[in-house]
Amino acid sequence: MLIKEKPSILSSEITDKAIFQNRRKIIKAAAGLSIASLLPSIASAEQAKKYAAVPSGPYSANLQVTSIEDAANYTNYYEFSTNKKDSTVLAQPLKTNPWTITVEGEAEKTGEFNLEDILKNNPLEERISRFRCVEAWSMVVPWIGFPLGAMLQQFKPTAKAKFVEFTTMYNPEVMIGQRGKSLDWPYVEALRIDEAMHPLAFMATGMYDEDLPKQNGAPLRLVVPWKYGFKSIKAIVKIRFSETMPATAWNKMAAGEYGFYANVNPDVPHPRWSQSRERILGASIFTPKRKTELFNGYGEQVASLYTGMDLKKYF
Amino acid sequence: MRFSKKSWACIKISIFLLSLTPFPLLVNDTLQDQLGANPIETLHFSLGDWALRFLCISLALTPLKKLLQQSWPIRFRRMMGLFAYFYASLHFLVYIVLDLSLSWENFIDEVPQSPYILVGLLTFLLLTPLALTSTKAMQKRLGKRWGQLHRLVYIVGISAIIHYLWLVKSDISEPLFYAAVMSTLLGFRLILYFKKQRTRVE
Numbered sequence: 001m002l003i004k005e006k007p008s009i010l011s012s013e014i015t016d017k018a019i020f021q022n023r024r025k026i027i028k029a030a031a032g033l034s035i036a037s038l039l040p041s042i043a044s045a046e047q048a049k050k051y052a053a054v055p056s057g058p059y060s061a062n063l064q065v066t067s068i069e070d071a072a073n074y075t076n077y078y079e080f081s082t083n084k085k086d087s088t089v090l091a092q093p094l095k096t097n098p099w100t101i102t103v104e105g106e107a108e109k110t111g112e113f114n115l116e117d118i119l120k121n122n123p124l125e126e127r128i129s130r131f132r133c134v135e136a137w138s139m140v141v142p143w144i145g146f147p148l149g150a151m152l153q154q155f156k157p158t159a160k161a162k163f164v165e166f167t168t169m170y171n172p173e174v175m176i177g178q179r180g181k182s183l184d185w186p187y188v189e190a191l192r193i194d195e196a197m198h199p200l201a202f203m204a205t206g207m208y209d210e211d212l213p214k215q216n217g218a219p220l221r222l223v224v225p226w227k228y229g230f231k232s233i234k235a236i237v238k239i240r241f242s243e244t245m246p247a248t249a250w251n252k253m254a255a256g257e258y259g260f261y262a263n264v265n266p267d268v269p270h271p272r273w274s275q276s277r278e279r280i281l282g283a284s285i286f287t288p289k290r291k292t293e294l295f296n297g298y299g300e301q302v303a304s305l306y307t308g309m310d311l312k313k314y315f
Numbered sequence: 316m317r318f319s320k321k322s323w324a325c326i327k328i329s330i331f332l333l334s335l336t337p338f339p340l341l342v343n344d345t346l347q348d349q350l351g352a353n354p355i356e357t358l359h360f361s362l363g364d365w366a367l368r369f370l371c372i373s374l375a376l377t378p379l380k381k382l383l384q385q386s387w388p389i390r391f392r393r394m395m396g397l398f399a400y401f402y403a404s405l406h407f408l409v410y411i412v413l414d415l416s417l418s419w420e421n422f423i424d425e426v427p428q429s430p431y432i433l434v435g436l437l438t439f440l441l442l443t444p445l446a447l448t449s450t451k452a453m454q455k456r457l458g459k460r461w462g463q464l465h466r467l468v469y470i471v472g473i474s475a476i477i478h479y480l481w482l483v484k485s486d487i488s489e490p491l492f493y494a495a496v497m498s499t500l501l502g503f504r505l506i507l508y509f510k511k512q513r514t515r516v517e
Contacts (some may be wrong), residue, residue, distance in 0.1 A: 070352035
């Protein structure tokens with residue numbers, strides 16, 4: 001015989017966590033303040049996103065944003081897996097708090113810094129930008145973060161600092177993809193100092209008004225919207241200012257296929273595939289690919305960084 | 316194996332339906348929007364995977380026949396080969412219709428820039444005459460040349476692997492798995508061929 005036991009408390013009777021946490025406000029409001037002030041606080045308690053109040057920055061683009069389901073479940077994070085969906089699950093054990101960043105090289109202020117302290121000096125803004133992968137797909141992400149240049153200035157780079165190098169965490173115990181040899185670990189990326197100081201170069205700590213999902217590079221990642229996605233390194237633990245051009249991960253892997261600059265350019269095909277069009281993530285199967293733009297559409301702002309440079313040679 | 320004619324028909328129908336299953340499942344996933352952030356890629360890759368799997372299965376039947384010293388595996392060779400062609404055709408159609416949007420301009424612009432796509436097209440082209448001459452009537456008509464023509468499948472097997480290996484960015488474990496399977500299947504034939512040569516000499 002099957003005995004069905006009724007649960008002693010119905011789930012509908014349990015106070016919603018958000019309302020529960022708001023209890024003090026409600027009591028306060030009831031005690032002194034007007035009833036009107038109570039109403040919005042309950043409404044916002046329903047769905048208060050962590051960074052909902054973060055203002056939109058000056059370089060935020062007016063583009064149709066990709067859904068978070070697509071942006072958070074289609075990631076190239078070889079530290080965990082070469083499968084774009086698997087990294088969503090595999091990245092979750094990564095501990096992102098506390099987080100320390102080591103600053104080295106040609107700068108006055110070097111040493112170890114807590115991410116928390118860095119965040120105190122860098123007010124957050126929202127930055128909507130298009131992200132174009134070297135694999136010929138793109139998405140539009142509302143990042144939360146701060147300009148890279150402003151943060152780098154705080155370390156007072158010296159005149160010798162011609163390049164900035166970033167390194168991802170190396171921890172094969174958690175980052176199980178690092179046990180294999182899909183890339184030469186740890187992942188390293190770099191920018192020329194003038195590229196790094198460009199206001200479009202961005203440090204992201206969040207997206208879609210929440211903290212960065214781990215698979216998207218929490219707690220701190222780079223976003224360089226005019227370059228292919230592999231330049232936008234994830235889970236940064238080290239920043240080094242250097243006089244010489246650093247060796248970067250994909251360039252070391254296949255120098256003929258992935259250049260140091262990696263500027264988005266429809267006229268320079270990857271040796272094995274075309275870069276002239278890109279698939280828009282989340283689009284229906286009958287939506288044609290979008291024509292890729294030089295510098296991913298940010299040419300007006302960044303083309304001057306490369307005047308006189310042969311973009312076919314320095315791809 | 317001794318089965319009645321009726322039983323063989325039943326077995327064949329079951330295998331046919333089983334081999335067809337990935338197709339309705341993919342159609343369903345497409346209609347239900349279950350293919351993820353990049354649905355064309357998911358569709359395209361799974362169809363390519365199935366084409367390669369059926370190609371491997373069809374190439375495994377002759378070695379299986381020799382190993383078991385029974386003829387029944389050959390009964391399924393045509394069906395498996397045609398399923399390889401079926402999934403390869405869909406794989407090709409997804410590329411032409413959904414990726415290139417049926418545009419000749421896109422084709423001219425992008426295909427010559429992608430060696431792995433050229434190899435893929437070659438693979439599909441070579442597979443086409445094999446599918447067209449797969450009927451019993453054609454087999455009779457071509458006689459000895461039928462066997463010679465169908466040896467093209469060895470080249471198809473190799474070029475399918477190159478097509479796969481060439482598109483991968485860095486983690487080649489999956490194409491390497493298929494490369495190992497294909498080498499075993501083709502290597503088996505090579506060994507047999509050399510053995511035959513030797514006995515002839517002796």
